[in-house]
Amino acid sequence: MLQMELKVNRNLIFAEHQQIETARLWLRPVSIMDAKDMFEYANDEETTRFVFVRHQTLEETRISIANYFMNEPLGKYAIEVKETGKMVGTIDLRIEDVAAVAELGYVLNKNYWGNGYIAEAAEALLDLGFTKLDLVRIFAYHDVENPNSGRVMEKLGMKQEGMIPDARRWKEKVISVILRGITKSEWAAAHQ
Template sequence: MEIVINRKLIFAENQYLETERLKLRPVTLSDANDMYEYASDEDTVTYVFPIHQSLKDTKESIANYFMSAPLGKYGLELKTTGKFIGTIDLRVVDQHNIAEIGYSLNKAFWGQGYVPEAANELLRLGFEDLQLMRIFAMHDIDNPKSGRVMEKIGMKVEGEVPNARMWKGKAVTDILRGITLEEWQHLHN
């Protein structure tokens, strides 16, 4: 008999996670001002989502994406100051036993290792608790900094997808990266 894992329950039991410097927690409307700070900045959102033109756009995004289905989606809060600096999520595809990881970070906090720190915690959750066999991510070929984050957490290039999608009026080549359970275990033993 196959063991069935209730991943929604596991996510529900792990809505609040901590790393050395971060609290990973549900995103709420009280995060709107901090999110708008980076969501309205073209440098930050170029490869991630359309720029927010107003605080109302940010509140709608929080309500429609983060609050309507919060499981697996986390706000990144600095433990020292309580400032909300970004988001990270783990989108599980149950029938295939895999998940995709995605993230966005206020550019004022780039280069300080916050996303790899949070991503490593989600890899741990994904492999240890959710019992996934592979976690992957994709980045625009023109966004090597995102690829560097993926490298830092042990993800290897699995392929290049030319004309993968249209984004902001241009055809994008995506780089697919991933890490398997076995590769993750090897890195952490």
Template sequence: MEILINRNLVFAQNQYLETDRLKLRPVTLSDANDMYEYASDDETVTHVFPIHQSLKDTQDSISNYFMSAPFGKYGVELKETGKLIGTIDLRVEDQHNIAEIGYALNRNYWGKGYMPEAASEILRFGFEELQLMRIFATHDVDNPKSGRVMEKIGMKVEGRIPNARMWKGKVVTDAMLGITLEEWQKVHR
């Protein structure tokens, strides 16, 4: 089944998404201090990206990753305070009608349900607006908290990939979790 949808237009029309407690919106250079707060924390970024050594590293990351190709990349902002507490992205593979979710969250906000809340909205957007047939995510098996977020949004373990990659000098085994449109619709009808 071929999907005829201009996903870039859909992303352009949906650069701002909201949940009860969060705004999902484009990341800008004005977010550099908030992002540096967690990007310079080794525990927060151990499994996600190389630690930022300076505010300039964060500004480079924002301009080179988030701003240069912004579609599908969202800052996670607390509505109550306007503080950027993390990021979430949806990387679409148009040819296969699927997408991968990735995220990072300031550890000062772990355990409060913010990332499952943001990821649930990204799933809704992916299935309802982008008309995807499957959304998946992977995590290092040594990072079970990330896997727990995936389970909370309805993803199921699809497999383990031993020796999936090298990360920060170590061989990593990844777990892959996913959810199909049909599985998501069963819960959200």
């Protein structure tokens, strides 16, 4: 029964934090209205190279939004630039309730790389995860051929915890991934 109570509690916390404001961004639920902005990067091979299979049509993006983001929206956010109102990517926190840990995932339109948007959005989710959701650890993976994502994780204080050789087949190639993570105590020490 305790496990169910924790899940309900975490879902309630996510429900109460569906919109998160940072200095330059709004993190908010993804909607069908975001399809054109999402397709702009979901159709781009460079942006999607390490994340998902490139979308071929706007309809495919609309279906992805409905099936992934809107079907179970809690913990999944559009990244919107306040100044322009443009949706430039997504970020999510996927919780493993029993272990009180979560995986962080993100994608950002390549036209907005280098602005610190992912680090800013991720910092807001780390704060939510450790201060409200009572997680003990947040982790993320990145392809060994994607060191830029690793640098974002390092900025967040995520330490390399291991390398998984031949972790999976991706786009007709076997890839290795690097696991990075940060604990609640490490995060708290860095934010005193």
